[in-house]
Amino acid sequence: MKPLQMEIDKIIANAIKEDINYIDVTTDHLISDDSISTAEYVAKDSGILCGIDIALRVFTLLDADTSFNIKIHDGNKVEKGDIIASVTGKTKVLLKGERTSLNLLQHLSGISTMTNKLVKLIEGTKASIADTRKTLPGLRSLQKYAVTVGGGKNHRFNLSDCAMLKDTHLDAYGSITNAVNTLREKLGHTIMIEVETGNLDEVKEALEAGADIIMLDNMDTQTMSNACKIVSGKAKLEASGNVTENTIESIAKTGVDIISVGAITHSVKAFDISMKIRKTTFENSLSL
Numbered sequence: 001m002k003p004l005q006m007e008i009d010k011i012i013a014n015a016i017k018e019d020i021n022y023i024d025v026t027t028d029h030l031i032s033d034d035s036i037s038t039a040e041y042v043a044k045d046s047g048i049l050c051g052i053d054i055a056l057r058v059f060t061l062l063d064a065d066t067s068f069n070i071k072i073h074d075g076n077k078v079e080k081g082d083i084i085a086s087v088t089g090k091t092k093v094l095l096k097g098e099r100t101s102l103n104l105l106q107h108l109s110g111i112s113t114m115t116n117k118l119v120k121l122i123e124g125t126k127a128s129i130a131d132t133r134k135t136l137p138g139l140r141s142l143q144k145y146a147v148t149v150g151g152g153k154n155h156r157f158n159l160s161d162c163a164m165l166k167d168t169h170l171d172a173y174g175s176i177t178n179a180v181n182t183l184r185e186k187l188g189h190t191i192m193i194e195v196e197t198g199n200l201d202e203v204k205e206a207l208e209a210g211a212d213i214i215m216l217d218n219m220d221t222q223t224m225s226n227a228c229k230i231v232s233g234k235a236k237l238e239a240s241g242n243v244t245e246n247t248i249e250s251i252a253k254t255g256v257d258i259i260s261v262g263a264i265t266h267s268v269k270a271f272d273i274s275m276k277i278r279k280t281t282f283e284n285s286l287s288l
Contacts, residue, residue, distance in 0.1 A: 001148065002053075003141040011142060012058050015100045027095045035091040037277050039098075041084040041105070044272035047113030049078050050149040052085055054142065055105035058097040063090055075112075075149050084273065091277070098275050107139075108146040109271035115150025115264050121245065122252035127259050130155045130238070134262035143265045155260055163187060164194040167217075176202060180209035194238070203227045207235055215260075217241050221250050228255035 002008075041052070049072055059066040066089030072078055087094065118129050129152040135143045144154045156162040163183050165176065173179045176195055183193055194213035195206040200223065206214045207230065214231060216224050218241035231237055238258040239251050251259055 002145050007141055008054055008057060009061060011138060012054070012061055012100065012104070014138065015103070016058065016061070016097070019100050020096060024092075024096050027092050031091050031095065033090070033092065036089065037091040037094055038086055038088040039094050039275050039277040040086045042274050042276060043078040043080055043082045043084055044274055046077070046079045047109060047271050048116045048150050049076055049084060049109050050074050050112035050146045051105045051108035051142070054108070055101040056085065056087060058101040058104070059087055059089055059093055062097050063093045065089060066093060078109075094275075094277060102273060102275055104142070106270040106273050107268070108142060108149075109273065110268040111143055111146035111264055112150035113271055114268050115147050115152040118245070118248055118259075118261065118264070119151040121249050122259070125249075125252035127239075127252040127256055128153050129264070130258050130260045131265050132240075132260050132262040133158070134266040136266070147264060150264075152264065153258075155258075162192050162194055162213075164196070164215075166196045167198070170196075176205045176211075177209045180206070180211060184210070196240075197227075199223070200226055200230065203230055207231055211235055213238055213258075215240050216256065221254050224251065224254040224256060 041055075052070055052072070052074060056068050056070070066087060068085060068087050070085040072082060072084045078084060115129060122129070131144055131147045131152060132155050140157070144157065147154060156164065165179050170176060170179060180193055180195065187193070192212035194215060195209070195211040196215040196217050197203045197206055198217050198219070203214055203216070213236040214227070215238045216227055219227070219239070224239055228237060236258065237256045238260055239254070239256040240260045243251060243259055243261045243263070248259060
């Protein structure tokens with residue numbers, strides 16, 4: 001689900017402020033205020049598009065009179081050379097918003113493309129691809145939206161969504177059983193408990209303690225298969241750690257329910273998209 005418009009606008013406004021202190025010293029000294037141009041977004045690779053409405057919103061916030069023609073929408077496949085959209089407005093606005101717009105579009109499309117690739121690699125299994133909290137500060141809502149556009153699912157959005165007992169919590173508190181019991185006494189009925197485990201003994205303890213979700217952290221596929229037999233559907237099983245394009249299919253075939261992948265948000269390669277302004281004459285572009 002796409003974030004609320006006010007959340008999107010806040011992210012864009014912060015990005016614009018970061019990129020333009022008070023003037024654009026190049027554009028503001030070269031381009032006249034009444035110059036109008038059209039620019040096109042061109043795909044330079046193949047993948048799954050995400051963030052075109054968000055990217056174009058950059059120009060709307062700079063000038064409400066900017067107009068658009070979107071040819072390819074979020075979630076659709078783009079091929080190298082495709083024209084994704086065109087934008088028409090004040091030349092100054094197009095030049096000032098170009099980098100912020102492309103940064104968002106390229107990053108989000110990179111996430112949706114990589115997510116979709118992983119989703120396709122595990123087709124035919126019951127496992128789903130999920131993101132993590134390993135996101136860029138301030139961009140989590142957009143990054144998690146991009147994961148869903150690519151066919152993945154969202155893990156907890158923040159620390160308020162789910163009680164997750166990681167190894168650091170257990171080291172600080174004590175045993176899995178005591179920690180789960182303490183949380184059960186204090187949590188509302190709508191909040192689930194997930195427990196990170198590193199071996200089969202911990203899996204058994206987490207299951208007996210009543211964990212809703214058991215994370216299998218950095219386990220080999222044989223151990224994960226054994227964990228699936230032990231749990232036998234009594235809790236959701238999440239595989240985490242050492243997940244790559246080469247290992248994900250074998251992980252999915254163990255029978256886990258969820259495969260969480262931090263790399264789809266924190267290490268994804270930007271999708272290559274360019275914005276090309278249709279050339280104008282020198283007389284029309286030079287500030288008098």
